Amino acid sequence: MAPVLFQARRWLPGTALAWDDGCVSTPDSPEQPPAPAGTVAEASESRIIEILLASYPQAAPAAAETHAHAAGSGVLLGMGDDAALLRFPGGRVLTTVDSLVEGQDFLREWPCGYRTTGRDVGFKSTAQNVSDINAMGGRSVGALVALSLPRDVELAWVQGYAQGVSDAARVLGADGFGIVGGDLSLAGEVTATMTVLGSPGEAVVTRSGAKAGDRIVVAGHHLGRADAALSLLNSTEPQDRVETWGDLERRVAEAMFRPLPPLSVGPEACRVLTSLMDVSDGLLRDASRIAAASGVALRLDPAAIDEEGARLSGWAGRHAGDAVRRVLLGGEDHLLLGTCPPHGPLPDGFRELGTVTDGQGVWLGERSLDAARGFDHFS
Amino acid sequence: MAPVLFQARRWLPGTALAWDDGCVSTPDSPEQPPAPAGTVAEASESRIIEILLASYPQAAPAAAETHAHAAGSGVLLGMGDDAALLRFPGGRVLTTVDSLVEGQDFLREWPCGYRTTGRDVGFKSTAQNVSDINAMGGRSVGALVALSLPRDVELAWVQGYAQGVSDAARVLGADGFGIVGGDLSLAGEVTATMTVLGSPGEAVVTRSGAKAGDRIVVAGHHLGRADAALSLLNSTEPQDRVETWGDLERRVAEAMFRPLPPLSVGPEACRVLTSLMDVSDGLLRDASRIAAASGVALRLDPAAIDEEGARLSGWAGRHAGDAVRRVLLGGEDHLLLGTCPPHGPLPDGFRELGTVTDGQGVWLGERSLDAARGFDHFS
Numbered sequence: 115m116a117p118v119l120f121q122a123r124r125w126l127p128g129t130a131l132a133w134d135d136g137c138v139s140t141p142d143s144p145e146q147p148p149a150p151a152g153t154v155a156e157a158s159e160s161r162i163i164e165i166l167l168a169s170y171p172q173a174a175p176a177a178a179e180t181h182a183h184a185a186g187s188g189v190l191l192g193m194g195d196d197a198a199l200l201r202f203p204g205g206r207v208l209t210t211v212d213s214l215v216e217g218q219d220f221l222r223e224w225p226c227g228y229r230t231t232g233r234d235v236g237f238k239s240t241a242q243n244v245s246d247i248n249a250m251g252g253r254s255v256g257a258l259v260a261l262s263l264p265r266d267v268e269l270a271w272v273q274g275y276a277q278g279v280s281d282a283a284r285v286l287g288a289d290g291f292g293i294v295g296g297d298l299s300l301a302g303e304v305t306a307t308m309t310v311l312g313s314p315g316e317a318v319v320t321r322s323g324a325k326a327g328d329r330i331v332v333a334g335h336h337l338g339r340a341d342a343a344l345s346l347l348n349s350t351e352p353q354d355r356v357e358t359w360g361d362l363e364r365r366v367a368e369a370m371f372r373p374l375p376p377l378s379v380g381p382e383a384c385r386v387l388t389s390l391m392d393v394s395d396g397l398l399r400d401a402s403r404i405a406a407a408s409g410v411a412l413r414l415d416p417a418a419i420d421e422e423g424a425r426l427s428g429w430a431g432r433h434a435g436d437a438v439r440r441v442l443l444g445g446e447d448h449l450l451l452g453t454c455p456p457h458g459p460l461p462d463g464f465r466e467l468g469t470v471t472d473g474q475g476v477w478l479g480e481r482s483l484d485a486a487r488g489f490d491h492f493s
Numbered sequence: 494m495a496p497v498l499f500q501a502r503r504w505l506p507g508t509a510l511a512w513d514d515g516c517v518s519t520p521d522s523p524e525q526p527p528a529p530a531g532t533v534a535e536a537s538e539s540r541i542i543e544i545l546l547a548s549y550p551q552a553a554p555a556a557a558e559t560h561a562h563a564a565g566s567g568v569l570l571g572m573g574d575d576a577a578l579l580r581f582p583g584g585r586v587l588t589t590v591d592s593l594v595e596g597q598d599f600l601r602e603w604p605c606g607y608r609t610t611g612r613d614v615g616f617k618s619t620a621q622n623v624s625d626i627n628a629m630g631g632r633s634v635g636a637l638v639a640l641s642l643p644r645d646v647e648l649a650w651v652q653g654y655a656q657g658v659s660d661a662a663r664v665l666g667a668d669g670f671g672i673v674g675g676d677l678s679l680a681g682e683v684t685a686t687m688t689v690l691g692s693p694g695e696a697v698v699t700r701s702g703a704k705a706g707d708r709i710v711v712a713g714h715h716l717g718r719a720d721a722a723l724s725l726l727n728s729t730e731p732q733d734r735v736e737t738w739g740d741l742e743r744r745v746a747e748a749m750f751r752p753l754p755p756l757s758v759g760p761e762a763c764r765v766l767t768s769l770m771d772v773s774d775g776l777l778r779d780a781s782r783i784a785a786a787s788g789v790a791l792r793l794d795p796a797a798i799d800e801e802g803a804r805l806s807g808w809a810g811r812h813a814g815d816a817v818r819r820v821l822l823g824g825e826d827h828l829l830l831g832t833c834p835p836h837g838p839l840p841d842g843f844r845e846l847g848t849v850t851d852g853q854g855v856w857l858g859e860r861s862l863d864a865a866r867g868f869d870h871f872s
């Protein structure tokens with residue numbers, strides 16, 4: 115089945131979300147509770163939790179404990195106690211954590227004037243974590259969220275965070291995924307830390323299985339979208355001001371906060387792929403991780419990279435400047451990067467980017483690339 | 494078996510830790526790597542991760558996947574991929590998250606002049622989370638840590654954080670517990686968010702099972718210790734300056750950062766208790782949660798509360814002023830609070846604090862207490 119993510123202008127049944135070549139527009143949904151007034155400083159902890167719980171997605175309940183062999187993972191005990199209790203058939207659990215920190219991963223207001231919404235942060239929190247579970251061939255079951263909030267944050271922003279988590283679960287097709295616990299703190303800056311627990315598929319694929327002769331493959335949108343978004347958001351040029359944005363700019367900016375990890379293809383592809391990972395720090399840097407973990411060289415095909423660049427240019431227009439550099443180095447796209455045995459059809463949703471050879475490092479044709487040029491939070 | 498936590502002046506075999514009525518002193522351990530020089534700003538992300546991994550506790554490996562019925566939870570895949578893979582026999586997982594935020598949960602330098610160490614934060618991160626798993630009758634298996642670090646934090650502080658996590662695992666007896674994943678961010682303030690995954694015991698006990706006639710029970714150190722520590726740390730009196738501290742002050746201050754949840758008694762007690770929770774927000778506030786969840790009244794025995802106050806006074810001297818108030822309202826002690834059927838012996842390590850009756854709320858003898866006076870991060 116072709117992943118639904120790549121279909122243009124498709125309305126998802128039962129939602130108020132419109133797709134347009136990967137651009138998700140999220141108009142107010144009629145069934146949402148009214149936006150609360152006031153700031154975090156004016157609300158009690160229990161009021162803030164109430165706002166969050168009203169909009170967080172609910173994880174699917176697990177089969178009752180008395181049916182020990184019933185299929186299906188899910189929640190046995192959710193919020194309200196010291197810990198949540200989840201069921202995982204087979205007793206194996208995948209788990210990962212990621213933080214979004216104000217000032218580091220996003221700005222409340224960007225140089226171009228765009229103000230990051232709670233929905234933006236909630237969607238991205240969720241997408242980047244479920245992408246990690248997907249990259250191991252698993253399905254996300256539940257998550258815990260630790261939110262740190264400055265006193266001046268609007269309660270409507272907090273509600274937006276929870277709605278963004280729900281949007282992501284629905285839009286990405288994370289069926290049954292929900293929030294099962296959390297923690298709230300006052301702080302000087304917004305931090306959203308999400309830990310996801312997932313149920314592995316039959317095969318768990320790591321970064322260390324690539325073999326010489328394999329094909330390098332990628333699934334999801336074209337590379338470099340989030341990097342184009344970042345340069346628009348960080349622009350101080352008058353023509354990039356948020357007040358002047360048209361459809362194209364809104365779509366490009368949204369790529370920063372609406373990553374679209376291809377959840378529909380991860381678990382199935384793991385039956386075939388020899389290595390797999392989430393591309394979050396840029397193609398070059400992440401490819402070098404597979405190369406190092408597998409003890410091989412990853413040789414990208416210049417024509418395939420040019421093709422990615424051309425797709426980026428077509429999508430982002432003048433915001434895609436230096437497109438091939440964005441394709442190679444841009445982070446935060448949350449695609450899947452993997453390697454596939456040399457023969458047989460590619461797994462659904464994947465395209466080819468090059469080949470694995472003996473040696474080490476990442477190459478663009480015959481040119482050795484320096485992985486240290488990739489994205490590093492601490493550089 | 495009496496919990497080892499309450500034995501005075503006991504040296505734990507194989508460690509460099511000395512116990513003195515619950516005071517843990519942690520001299521430099523000879524097998525530790527040398528303290529790194531410099532600050533976060535001067536190190537790469539991979540260098541910081543290397544420092545952390547050298548001192549984090551390693552989770553016990555699980556039985557190989559081919560032995561599907563082998564007993565024992567543990568790690569199948571640890572760090573280095575998009576997600577960790579853990580095994581849980583029976584397929585049930587307990588999970589909880591807590592953050593420690595600079596400026597909210599601790600100060601880099603307190604009014605008395607004490608500077609919070611990385612070991613302090615690492616120990617408390619761990620203790621407060623494993624206490625939540627203990628309060629559900631489970632055993633902690635692995636944890637993920639999201640650390641946000643300002644650029645000016647010393648690398649030695651970061652190493653101390655990891656050592657504090659290891660100290661806690663060893664001192665609290667969390668056998669096999671280890672760090673299986675994490676995330677690092679730059680930020681304006683230190684935030685340590687830990688998510689723990691645990692294996693439930695035969696019985697999972699929640700807050701909602703208390704019945705009229707039950708006895709109210711508590712396990713762990715006397716109540717109010719962390720509150721006494723907090724008032725010493727926050728003191729601006731010249732006689733409380735850190736430079737003047739003697740053994741008593743060091744012991745009292747340490748109660749803030751070395752909570753000692755009684756892990757040895759949680760799972761076993763769950764075979765008997767009707768409700769159980771971690772006391773983190775103060776006896777009154779947490780008792781009111783059991784009362785509300787169970788639809789009963791919790792009636793504390795004034796003589797038992799006075800006895801707790803007397804123990805606190807004996808331990809903290811002049812820093813225990815207004816001891817009964819600290820016993821009722823002081824947070825962050827991380828004891829176990831539960832209810833036990835009316836007849837039969839108390840579970841090992843528990844003492845009686847009162848009785849459950851029909852009605853609602855929390856009472857001190859015939860006096861109704863106001864739970865809103867408890868500790869609330871957002872009040």
